[in-house]
Amino acid sequence: MKGGVRYEDLAVGTEIPPLAKIVTRDDIIAYAEASGDDNPLHQDDQAAIAAGFSGIIAHGMFTMAHLASCLVRWTEDPASLKRLRAAFRAPVYMGETIVAGGRVKALDPSTRTALLDVWVTVERDGTTEWPIKRSEAEIRLG
Amino acid sequence: MNTALEGKTYEAVTLNVDAGFVARFARAVADDGSFVPPTIVTAPEIVAGLDHLVADEDLGLDFSRLVHGDQEYEWLRPIRVGDVLVVESTIESIRFKGGHEFLTLRTEMHDEAGDMVVIARTGLIVRGEP
Numbered sequence: 001m002k003g004g005v006r007y008e009d010l011a012v013g014t015e016i017p018p019l020a021k022i023v024t025r026d027d028i029i030a031y032a033e034a035s036g037d038d039n040p041l042h043q044d045d046q047a048a049i050a051a052g053f054s055g056i057i058a059h060g061m062f063t064m065a066h067l068a069s070c071l072v073r074w075t076e077d078p079a080s081l082k083r084l085r086a087a088f089r090a091p092v093y094m095g096e097t098i099v100a101g102g103r104v105k106a107l108d109p110s111t112r113t114a115l116l117d118v119w120v121t122v123e124r125d126g127t128t129e130w131p132i133k134r135s136e137a138e139i140r141l142g
Numbered sequence: 143m144n145t146a147l148e149g150k151t152y153e154a155v156t157l158n159v160d161a162g163f164v165a166r167f168a169r170a171v172a173d174d175g176s177f178v179p180p181t182i183v184t185a186p187e188i189v190a191g192l193d194h195l196v197a198d199e200d201l202g203l204d205f206s207r208l209v210h211g212d213q214e215y216e217w218l219r220p221i222r223v224g225d226v227l228v229v230e231s232t233i234e235s236i237r238f239k240g241g242h243e244f245l246t247l248r249t250e251m252h253d254e255a256g257d258m259v260v261i262a263r264t265g266l267i268v269r270g271e272p
Contacts, residue, residue, distance in 0.1 A: 030170040034167045060213065061213065065181040082217060083215065088213070
């Protein structure tokens with residue numbers, strides 16, 4: 001799986017295609033099992049409510065994995081992803097739709113590397129929330 | 143948290159990246175299984191890092207107030223099926239600010255040849271009493 005995006009296709013400001021996903025309780029149970037993160041915030045509504053949330057929330061790393069998927073589906077080359085930094089700034093509740101996106105902010109022709117602003121948003125009560133905000137990815141293309 | 147533990151390195155753990163584990167993780171993050179999800183390294187990172195932090199009585203980390211603030215991965219090469227990763231976590235810093243505690247954990251992953259494959263950095267926040 002190679003050849004989705006070429007370095008020559010990019011310019012500062014190029015937007016990457018957003019990737020949306022509805023987050024379900026089954027997703028979060030499967031992620032807890034696969035990752036080994038069994039924090040009750042992600043499994044037990046009562047524990048989540050005691051911690052100040054309205055119900056269980058997705059793992060930040062689940063949302064970051066979705067962001068990585070968005071980038072790899074765009075480049076069609078998992079080897080292109082060199083670095084990803086995510087700042088977790090809002091919870092994600094079950095049934096919500098997370099949308100990953102990004103924009104090229106700098107290009108380095110000597111290494112064929114693109115630096116991207118990346119994020120994940122959720123629409124909640126008419127407001128855009130940022131489960132992943134002001135984060136950064138580095139992509140190297142063939 | 144006990145700041146005297148800055149610089150502490152925990153016992154390394156070994157992960158076999160076998161096809162079954164890759165398939166399970168790919169399903170869990172809704173990938174089609176045609177490639178190894180880059181964030182599959184979260185699983186060994188939790189075992190080598192977070193699990194040790196929570197179990198370390200000298201550290202005094204309050205798990206019930208723990209929030210994941212930031213996460214960074216640097217992949218020096220992609221993860222492949224068949225990789226055997228040796229994963230080791232070190233407490234990089236412990237800071238206090240605004241009533242909250244901040245712990246930065248650095249995790250390095252090497253392959254069987256001893257080459258570095260991934261550097262991970264996790265920012266954990268233990269929220270202060272409201």
